[in-house]
Amino acid sequence: MTNILEVKDLELSFHTFAGEVKAIRGVNFDLQKGETLAIVGESGSGKSVTTKSIMRLLPESSAEYKNGEILFEGRDLTKISEKDMQKIRGKDISMIFQDPMTSLNPTMTIGRQIMEPILKHQKLNKSAARKKTIELLNLVGIPNAENRYKMYPHQFSGGQRQRIVIAIALACNPKVLIADEPTTALDVTIQAQILELMKDIQKKTDTSIIFITHDLGVVANVADRVAVMYGGRIVEIGTVDEIFYNPQHPYTWGLLSSMPSMDLEDQKLYAIPGTPPDLLNPPKGDAFALRSEYAMKIDMERQPPFFKVSDTHYAATWLLHSQAPQVEPPALIIERMKTFKGSRYYVEQTGGTV
Amino acid sequence: MSDNLIEVRNLKQYFNAGKSTEVRAIDDISFTIKRGETFGLVGESGCGKSTTGRTMIRLYDATAGQVLYNGVDVHAPKTKKENHELNRKMQMIFQDPYASLNPRMKVLDIIAEGLDIHGLVKGKTDRKQRVIDLLEIVGLNREHAERYPHEFSGGQRQRIGIARALAVEPEFIIADEPISALDVSIQAQVVNLLKELQEEKGLTYLFIAHDLSMVKYISDRIGVMYFGKLVEVAPADELYRNPMHAYTKSLLSAIPLPDPIYERSRVRHPYNPKDHKYGPDEKVEFREVAPEHFVLCSEKELAEMQATYV
Numbered sequence: 001m002t003n004i005l006e007v008k009d010l011e012l013s014f015h016t017f018a019g020e021v022k023a024i025r026g027v028n029f030d031l032q033k034g035e036t037l038a039i040v041g042e043s044g045s046g047k048s049v050t051t052k053s054i055m056r057l058l059p060e061s062s063a064e065y066k067n068g069e070i071l072f073e074g075r076d077l078t079k080i081s082e083k084d085m086q087k088i089r090g091k092d093i094s095m096i097f098q099d100p101m102t103s104l105n106p107t108m109t110i111g112r113q114i115m116e117p118i119l120k121h122q123k124l125n126k127s128a129a130r131k132k133t134i135e136l137l138n139l140v141g142i143p144n145a146e147n148r149y150k151m152y153p154h155q156f157s158g159g160q161r162q163r164i165v166i167a168i169a170l171a172c173n174p175k176v177l178i179a180d181e182p183t184t185a186l187d188v189t190i191q192a193q194i195l196e197l198m199k200d201i202q203k204k205t206d207t208s209i210i211f212i213t214h215d216l217g218v219v220a221n222v223a224d225r226v227a228v229m230y231g232g233r234i235v236e237i238g239t240v241d242e243i244f245y246n247p248q249h250p251y252t253w254g255l256l257s258s259m260p261s262m263d264l265e266d267q268k269l270y271a272i273p274g275t276p277p278d279l280l281n282p283p284k285g286d287a288f289a290l291r292s293e294y295a296m297k298i299d300m301e302r303q304p305p306f307f308k309v310s311d312t313h314y315a316a317t318w319l320l321h322s323q324a325p326q327v328e329p330p331a332l333i334i335e336r337m338k339t340f341k342g343s344r345y346y347v348e349q350t351g352g353t354v
Numbered sequence: 355m356s357d358n359l360i361e362v363r364n365l366k367q368y369f370n371a372g373k374s375t376e377v378r379a380i381d382d383i384s385f386t387i388k389r390g391e392t393f394g395l396v397g398e399s400g401c402g403k404s405t406t407g408r409t410m411i412r413l414y415d416a417t418a419g420q421v422l423y424n425g426v427d428v429h430a431p432k433t434k435k436e437n438h439e440l441n442r443k444m445q446m447i448f449q450d451p452y453a454s455l456n457p458r459m460k461v462l463d464i465i466a467e468g469l470d471i472h473g474l475v476k477g478k479t480d481r482k483q484r485v486i487d488l489l490e491i492v493g494l495n496r497e498h499a500e501r502y503p504h505e506f507s508g509g510q511r512q513r514i515g516i517a518r519a520l521a522v523e524p525e526f527i528i529a530d531e532p533i534s535a536l537d538v539s540i541q542a543q544v545v546n547l548l549k550e551l552q553e554e555k556g557l558t559y560l561f562i563a564h565d566l567s568m569v570k571y572i573s574d575r576i577g578v579m580y581f582g583k584l585v586e587v588a589p590a591d592e593l594y595r596n597p598m599h600a601y602t603k604s605l606l607s608a609i610p611l612p613d614p615i616y617e618r619s620r621v622r623h624p625y626n627p628k629d630h631k632y633g634p635d636e637k638v639e640f641r642e643v644a645p646e647h648f649v650l651c652s653e654k655e656l657a658e659m660q661a662t663y664v
Binding site for chain 1: 566614
């Protein structure tokens, strides 16, 4: 597998009146061709900032790349000029935004909006671009594309608008597609349609997708690999099965336990206590330590490095250190681990008897 | 006193009634909410679930039908005093904790507004003490009283909204998507808080949401709405175990669960209202298929459902 995108030691700060907000504090990941990487975390964890920094969409006046690099096909996106970036943005890397109500221009027909990147990046004349636009509308499942092409965003429903936003993002066959909570504003039934559409398109075009969401159900549905972010860092990264069935970081445990499961009855829902850290004064040690019942003394003192769980699975928690005491994860997590080969709670399923 | 705190009878809410732009937001729905229970109302956006909540609390006047609260018609003409009393007993928690708190008022005054209107406190110290008590009930502390809404996070604001609703000691609370705008980890905190308060104070909830997994968790019974109509009402577990209306099945099959192995094999059932193939003289009514389990169906469908019921 080839890496199409590599983010190395990325650090980024915002300069505000209150001081320096360290929004990203050392993020490392790579994206392989044709895979879907989901980034999960609560608001303020830095997941949107990470992707906006890849797209260079952050205000230059206040955002500062402190350290690290973003390598796309060998070029460091943090270093290239804005003019060069414009050739990549919307062509090689494109983005689907969260809110389909505000990410379209209400004064332009949707046809013109989809055509915009095509005319800009591909040397096509207007009629060819028009043809391509109608193809795209068909691809994303807007019926009667020839006529609807001339309509304005307000004439479409929320789900259809999100399809149009996807069509714009796909217009130039991007190598990397960044989807920032693309279904959060939509109903479950529409969400299911959009997710199916994205998977379908990925199969056809072999695009790599970075999918940002806080909905773990959606992650389980779309992702090949998952990165869990907290307090401006990735705290755990692994394949989707490793994260859901063999999670190692207490924050991942908390996230997975706070989702009500469909078959558990009348238990008190697990709630992660407290609130996310203030990144104006990020904590010295493990950012999650203050909210974690598994926190040890060292968590307050030193940031945990990544410990290797498997070739694809890494977690930043001192609990994985060889000198750390062995702790029992929450009951719900143990249930999950029982189904995962290689976890210490794995129970062999012998057919029939449970 | 009967068991039912709320009885909704053939409620209709048409916007622009009689004009060509008529919208039947609620089209003849009936249900009851028992004292002390949580009734969940789910459906897609635009199906009329929020309108139902708002009509019940008389933010809208109903086009037809009745909402009985303790046997009293909410929409019938009443004296000022009766209205006042009813307003105290029914309270609402709104969806958007950013838009539902006045940014120019201190938390103290936001929460105390209801207390002032209903004359529930005497004097300044009593008023403040009451607000502090309420803040502590919802997990905030006394220092927060002197602050403004913008100084709080989404989860904290929703707690303020809950404290405001609780201030006047209501019996019935309509929670209109109270957690949709919150983060997952914070959602669980707010849901747990609502549950604790219900146990302590014996509150009755109407919980409106589109997040079906949370609804199942908090509700005793659930109603599913589709285009202004209630299509199915059943106890929460029963509804998830045994969905009968095609729309409910479709809705349940669309929820992604945090379980990758299950997700790989999940099959979605799209819903098309035409699939019912109702004949012109078939009567589509709300019928009881199993005890406590009601479905909007024709007589023929009823027979089929009862035949396959397990």
